[in-house]
Structures are given as C-alpha cells and as structure tokens.
Amino acid sequence: MFYRQAGIRHTDYGADRELFPIRADRYMLAGLAVLALAAPVLVSDLHLNSYILPWLIWTTAALGLNLVLGWAGQLHLGYAAVMAVGAYSGVHAARFGVPWEGAILIAGVSAALIGSLFAVTALRVKGLYLALTTLAMQFVMDWVLTHSPGITGGSHASLQAPPFRLLGQRIDSDAGLYYVALFWCVLVTVFLLNLRRTALGRALVAVREKDYAAAILGVNSFRYKLVAFAASAFIGGITGLLLVACFYFSVSPEQYNVNVSIQVLAMVIIGGLGSIIGSYFGAALILLTPGIANGLFASASDLLGLQLSPETLAHVPNAAYGALIVGFLIVEPLGLGKIYGNIRNYLLVWPFGYVKK
C-alpha cells in the first residue's frame, strides 16, 4: 500500500534508467530531504551534534569503504589509516594557512595517494592475504603516527584544528557543522547511487565477481582495483578531515587506530555489502549499540540490586558490540540492507503478494 508500482511503464531508455522509477520512492525521498534540512529546527542541539552529526559522518566513511569492499570486492582492513592520512594532512595544511577548501582537497588527494599504496598489494594477492596485508599496513600507520612527533606531536599529543571556515563563512554553530556533514554525506551517496549505472560501476562489479573473468572480457582488473582503492581513499580522507573539523575539533592518533578500522568494517558488514541504505542503518546501529547496551545493563542491574563494578559496566558496551556482529552474521549475513529490501519488496506489491516484484 505504501509503495505503488501500478501505472509505471517504461517507454524509453531514459525512463528505464531513472534512479527512482517509482513515484512513491521519490515522494519519500523528498520528505526525507525536507526533514534533513529542517533537522536543526526539529531536533535539539544536543541530539543534533552528538547523534545525528557523527552518524552522518560515519555513514559517509562506511559508504567510502563500501565502494572498495562492496563494489570492487577488495578487502580493506585499514580504512582508518586512510582517514588518518586525510585528517592529518588536512589539519596541517589548515594550520599552515591554506584555506579550508584547499585543505579538504589536500586531504582527499593525499589520502588517495597513500590509499593507492594499499592497492599495490591488491595487484599481487587477494582475499584473505589482501585483508592481512591491509591490516598490517594499518598497524604500520598506527606506529608511524605514534612515533613521529613531526606529524602528531608525539604519542599522546593531540593537534588542535584551526577555526573551521568555508566560503568565507566562519562555521561554528551546531546547525552549520551539521549542514557541512549533511552536504558531504549526500554528495557521496549521490555519487554511489549513480555509480551503479556507469561503465566504471559495472567494471568494478565485474572485478568483484571474478577478476580473471573480468580480464577476459577486456576489463583491466588492476586498473579498476586501483581506481576503487583511490576513490574510496579520497572519500575516506575527506571524511576523516571533516570528522575533525565538525566533531572532534582536534586530531590524535587513537582516533584512527585499528579498532576504528574494524568499526567501519562492522558498519559495512552489518549494513550489507554493497548496500547504500544499509550503510546508513549499519552506522546508526554500531554507533547506538554501546549506549543502549550500557543503559539497559545499568538499569537491569539496578533493578536486580546487583552491585556491579564500574569496570564491568565499562566493558559491557564492547561485549554487546561484538555480540551484535556475531549475531548479525548468524541471522542475516547480508545485513540490514537486505532486511530493508525484503520489507520493501513485500510492501511494494501488498496486498497482491503473488505479483512479480
């Protein structure tokens, strides 16, 4: 009832290739866009910058990783390292006096350059070995960051980001920061939505399915692997910098360590490989779980009158996070995106379930 396929006939190729052929989808998106734009008015500042803003930024990071993992099928366990490159090069550029627009570009380009190094391993190996190499590279990056005072100011130091300004405007209000994050998130989402129907997107999918077979069809698989790594690193670098500019306001090595890589990977997997809407759901779930688990556990122990040590309470969110990953992979390995797709397909033709979807 909510979705209507009735009366949708594609009479030319243009109509057939539309991003959202179903009118109800377009109305829903328009509604979402209005909500997103009005969010600073509708939602309290606290919720806006402690829930929605990080959610948007992490979603963008998950989308960037999804490009290389879900589309090109290349395992990448070092995404936080790439984000760190972007964050540090951008912040250093901004501190040096480069305007923020330039700093953002520098962040993207330098991250893409370093990110391409990850792709060099993809030339040689794939699957498990690629995962292990990227993981090792993440450790190397962690080490470099904590051991080079020239970049980070030492192992426990943090680097303050200069005041954030774009297009001559000083951006320091919650609403302003939110709109910057929203703009970047929407931009990346639109890019990925369109990627599906371009030659590049199809080539990436071909490489994912079987790189040898793609090579036989004339797709230069190494070139596309390189493009995938570089493009996702570009997105990751800028996202890493925006994370500093909009949320942390300073940058330190532990914001981009190996656990962060695993966290972004978990967002992608729980959201669903190659699913755009899934990345939104996955990021939301991963970000919310620790808080919810903590609240539930604390109130449950109050209710039962248990005396739990603060140390126990501190580790419960982490255990819930691990259990969430394990549970999802057991119950629905294709993630939240698949669950959403199932519900949508059901509603699309409801109440005529026998109609071809």
Place this chain on the structure above:
Amino acid sequence: MEAIFVLELAVNGALTGLLYSLVAIGLVLIYKSSSVPNLAQGALTMMGAYLVLAFAQQAGAPLWLAIPLAMVTMFGAGLAIERVALRQLAGRPIVMILMMTLGIEIFLRATIMAIWGGASRPMGLGVSYDPLFVGPLLISRVHLIGASVAVGVFVIFLFFFRTRLGIRLRAISDDYTASWSVGIPVEGGIALSWALAAVVATVGGVLWGEVQGVDQALSFLLLKALTVAVLGGLDSIGGALLAGILLGVLENVVSAYLDPLVGGGSRDLVVAAVLILTVMIRPHGLFGRHDIERV
C-alpha cells in the same frame, strides 16, 4: 655491537619466537581444516589463561588440576564456537568469515574483561626468575620452558597426524568433497580442529601469562601469531615452528639495531613489515601449499 650480544639476542629471540609459534599452531590447525583464518585466536589464548586462573584462584584447585580443567572447558568452547558461529558461514565470502572471527574476538575479550576486570594478574607457575647462564649467554628460564613446551606440542601433533583421527583431519584439509564421498564426517573434523586449537590456545595462554602476566595484552599476540602463521605457510604446522624462530630472531635483532634510530618500540613495526613482505613476495609462505585458482 659485539657478536656475543647479537648471539644472545638471537637465542632469546628464537625462544620467544617458539612461544609465538605456540599461538600460531592454533591458527594453522583451524586454517588447515577449514580455510578459516581465526582472528579470535588471541582472544582464545587470553580466555584460556583466565580460565586457568579462575579454576586455580576462585575455585581453589591446585594449578596441576586447574590447567587440565581449563583445557577441557576450552575444548568445549572451541566446539561451541565452531557449531554456533562458523558452521553457518561455510561457503560465504571470506570477508564475512573474517568479520565473524573479529566479532568473536571483540565479544570474548570484552566479556572476559567485564567478568574478571582488567588488572594484570600473575599466572604463578613458580618458574624462578634467576638468570640462567649458558656459557656467556644469559637466557630467560620462562622462555626456555615455553619454547620446549612449544616443541613438545609440535611433536605431539606430528604423532597425532599419524593416528586414524589425524589422518582424517589431513584428508579433510586436502579435499572436502573427496573426504565426504569416502564417509569422513567433515563437520566433525572441522569442529575437532577448533577444539584442538582452543586447547593449544590454553597452553599458550598459561605460558604467555607466566611471561607477561594475565591481562588484555594476551589477545594482542594475534598479530604476531598471524605473522608467524603466514610466514610459515598457513597450512603447515612445521612451518609455523620454523617461522616462529625466524620471526623471533628477526624481531629481537633488528629492533635492537632499529630502536636507537627511531626512538624505541620498533618491534611491532618489524612484525608488520615481515607480514607485508611475506605476502608480497611469497604469499603461500615458506612451506604452505600453493593453491591454483581456476576461473
């Protein structure tokens, strides 16, 4: 640096390396039977050590009883992990399997921390810390004992793989379908390899717990064990043993030269570099099987 100092570094490095192999053997066992890279092996090692302490200190059992009890519990835990989590994922893309083992790692580590707390505790095997001099070389007793246990475990597996059960496991690692067709219970074999890996992890946990104390840091052995396993070839137990010695020596000697240059802490860098170089130059490791992929 004088030769004797380098020699001392190398010998102690080799002993430490054999201790890495002990953790790596668990990884190899699981990879051999089911091609699953078990990133939770570090957490299993940690769990083994904590279980021994739980039996010894909370239940009050003597240490010679607590260790076998922990081994039996871990045997069950290994079976359970395989049955509940990994069997569902057979045939799924490798990224999901990796994520699953990472999820198990996070879950186990956090649960153990939530139950027993994060403060480091001594294992209390009672190995003396007196220096042991072999000629002019100073050798750590704990590491020497640990290294001999590692070699012992290797020898046990050498014999185990010649028993009826061991031959079954080897058949499974060779070819699933062929094993099925001659009536070998493949699922059972894989479950057994998980259980054995968990038992080996307990042994590793006890020895590493004696070396560096029982705390969260035990799970960080994963990177080193992984490097050892990859360097030796992911499906070769003997390879893991030799690669352990190699990595231990390299780590100790190279970092001794490198530390003054970069200001300390270069051990992890050496390990990561060995992992990257191994994969780039010889992905199947020193003794691993070279798989051929068909389109």
